[in-house]
Amino acid sequence: MTDSRVKTPPRGLKKHGRKLWRSVVPAYTLRPDELVLLESACKTVDLIAELEAAMVDEPLVTSGSMGQLREHPLLxxxxxxxxxxxxxxxxxxxxxxDAQGVPQAKVNAQREGGIARWQQQWRYGQ
Known part of the structure; x- marks a missing residue:
């Protein structure tokens, strides 16, 4: 897609999510369903960054409801x-x-062909 609206990160993304978006969208042509999935992945990246930031001054181990030691829930x-x-x-x-930043579609096609071939052999016992 060459739509300029698609190239700008969706609203609500934070630093890490925008970085992922900007690294993927210019390099690949994505279908609408893939853009939705990418946006979800970007939001997940942002959440991971928030969780890791929240853990900076926290102990790795905390007390459970019965006083037992357990891992911190954020971990x-x-x-x-x-x-x-x-x-x-x-x-x-x-x-x-590749080295120039161009997607190597042939690699994915070969991988998918190999997978299809093995699945077919497994199905028919050849």
Whole structure:
């Protein structure tokens, strides 16, 4: 898409989310559904940055409801958000960029062809 509205980051994104948006949108042509997914990933990046900033002066271990030691709740939330971000970015299936910053579509096509071939062999037991 070459629409100038798409090139500007969506409202509400913070520093890290805008940085991710600006690194992806100029390099790739994304469908509308991919833009929605990218925006979601950008919001996740911003949330991860907030969670990590909140943990700066916090202990890694805190007291639980019965006085037992347990990990700080922000640690597990950060871990979950990072896992979500990994899934979101993987779902975009962005091809690698070459040295000039041009997407290598051939790499993704070959990878998908290989996966399809193995799935077909597995289905038919060949």
């Amino acid at each position: 597990s939330e950060t871990r979950q958000q990072k896992a979500l971000l990994g899934r979101q970015l993987a779902q975009l299936k962005l091809p690698d960029l």
